[in-house]
Amino acid sequence: MSRNNFKITLVTGFALFFSTSQLHAQSDNTVSADGRSSNRIYTAMSFLMIAPDARAGAMGDLGVATQPDAYSIHWNPAKFALIKTNSAVSLSYSPWLKNLAPDIDFAYLSAYKRISERTVMAGSLRYFSFGEFQLADDYQNSLGAINPNEFAIDLAFSRKFGESFSLGTAVRYVRSRLDNAQFIQSNASHSSALSTDLSAFYTQKTQVFGTDVDWNLGVNVSNIAIARKLPLSVIGPQFLPANLRLGTAMVFHQTNDDLFTLAVDFNKLLVPLSQATTTNMSLVSSIFKSFSDAPGGFSEELQEISYSIGAEYNFKQKFPVRAGYFHESPVKGNRQFFTLGAGFRYDKFELDLGYILANQTQSPLSNTLRFSLSYQLGKTPSN
Numbered sequence: 529m530s531r532n533n534f535k536i537t538l539v540t541g542f543a544l545f546f547s548t549s550q551l552h553a554q555s556d557n558t559v560s561a562d563g564r565s566s567n568r569i570y571t572a573m574s575f576l577m578i579a580p581d582a583r584a585g586a587m588g589d590l591g592v593a594t595q596p597d598a599y600s601i602h603w604n605p606a607k608f609a610l611i612k613t614n615s616a617v618s619l620s621y622s623p624w625l626k627n628l629a630p631d632i633d634f635a636y637l638s639a640y641k642r643i644s645e646r647t648v649m650a651g652s653l654r655y656f657s658f659g660e661f662q663l664a665d666d667y668q669n670s671l672g673a674i675n676p677n678e679f680a681i682d683l684a685f686s687r688k689f690g691e692s693f694s695l696g697t698a699v700r701y702v703r704s705r706l707d708n709a710q711f712i713q714s715n716a717s718h719s720s721a722l723s724t725d726l727s728a729f730y731t732q733k734t735q736v737f738g739t740d741v742d743w744n745l746g747v748n749v750s751n752i753a754i755a756r757k758l759p760l761s762v763i764g765p766q767f768l769p770a771n772l773r774l775g776t777a778m779v780f781h782q783t784n785d786d787l788f789t790l791a792v793d794f795n796k797l798l799v800p801l802s803q804a805t806t807t808n809m810s811l812v813s814s815i816f817k818s819f820s821d822a823p824g825g826f827s828e829e830l831q832e833i834s835y836s837i838g839a840e841y842n843f844k845q846k847f848p849v850r851a852g853y854f855h856e857s858p859v860k861g862n863r864q865f866f867t868l869g870a871g872f873r874y875d876k877f878e879l880d881l882g883y884i885l886a887n888q889t890q891s892p893l894s895n896t897l898r899f900s901l902s903y904q905l906g907k908t909p910s911n
Contacts, residue, residue: 578634
């Protein structure tokens with residue numbers, strides 16, 4: 529291998545490491561000689577698990593059972609069928625992992641449209657950029673720059689059954705490009721996949737201490753691989769971040785149109801802990817294996833469940849303030865942080881901001897900001 533090709537391979541490997549470790553960015557940096565460190569689960573294309581919007585990000589990265597909004601395609605596509613508006617478009621942006629690099633960015637565009645009384649269609653595009661890498665030849669002559677990136681395109685369908693229950697599904701095309709064809713004449717570090725989500729949402733009106741409450745339940749099994757094309761010469765995780773998300777939320781209807789929401793989500797990656805011997809394992813087998821392969825037994829399996837707790841107070845449904853907490857076991861990634869956020873709604877526009885409060889000396893997620901803007905198309909519903 530020439531020195532030039534070595535540099536390019538090194539850059540590609542670094543980008544691949546970023547891709548597979550985003551979910552574990554707050555864990556310790558102690559790594560043994562063979563590259564192993566604790567019993568964390570690594571996946572390919574883990575940017576699919578980044579919370580895309582400021583509202584959910586400000587509530588501890590949760591959203592499977594909260595009231596439906598324009599970002600439901602990520603959290604729970606089934607929620608769309610019970611949304612009150614007919615259509616909207618939304619855009620979200622976050623400068624990601626600023627403590628590690630200044631030019632890593634995450635952007636998300638989504639939209640939905642009601643096509644019948646019971647059916648809603650939605651779509652989204654997410655784009656993750658690893659920033660710019662400068663390349664040079666053996667004599668330190670500049671060869672230009674490459675910008676490794678990953679993106680996903682989603683199409684979702686949601687249908688209501690009765691007035692309280694809905695089902696949803698999404699199909700997703702994902703592509704990862706960690707090199708530049710100008711320098712590497714192969715697709716060794718290109719990978720792509722086709723996956724699907726299956727989700728359900730239930731809401732029930734009730735009363736708690738004399739206050740009207742919407743009690744919601746949600747479940748979403750996401751990133752179930754249908755087909756995949758993985759790099760041949762770059763060693764790395766073989767599975768998409770298939771994930772089981774369960775959650776509940778209670779929305780209290782206060783006086784003067786104020787809303788108060790309490791919510792909790794639980795997550796479990798449906799990915800085997802060790803992928804060294806699972807290259808040819810079927811999807812169903814890999815999912816079942818993910819519940820029984822922890823060397824510490826059942827107690828360690830429980831440690832693979834992360835949880836989020838969040839709250840939102842929406843003054844007159846125009847000025848929401850939010851807070852939350854995310855927790856992951858220290859031996860499974862050790863992401864633990866608080867979140868804050870606020871928003872403002874005017875006519876058809878809604879602007880939201882989310883902020884991660886984490887240990888600045890240990891977590892590259894600290895001081896992460898998310899910005900979201902939504903616009904309702906058509907008639908604005910009355911509150």
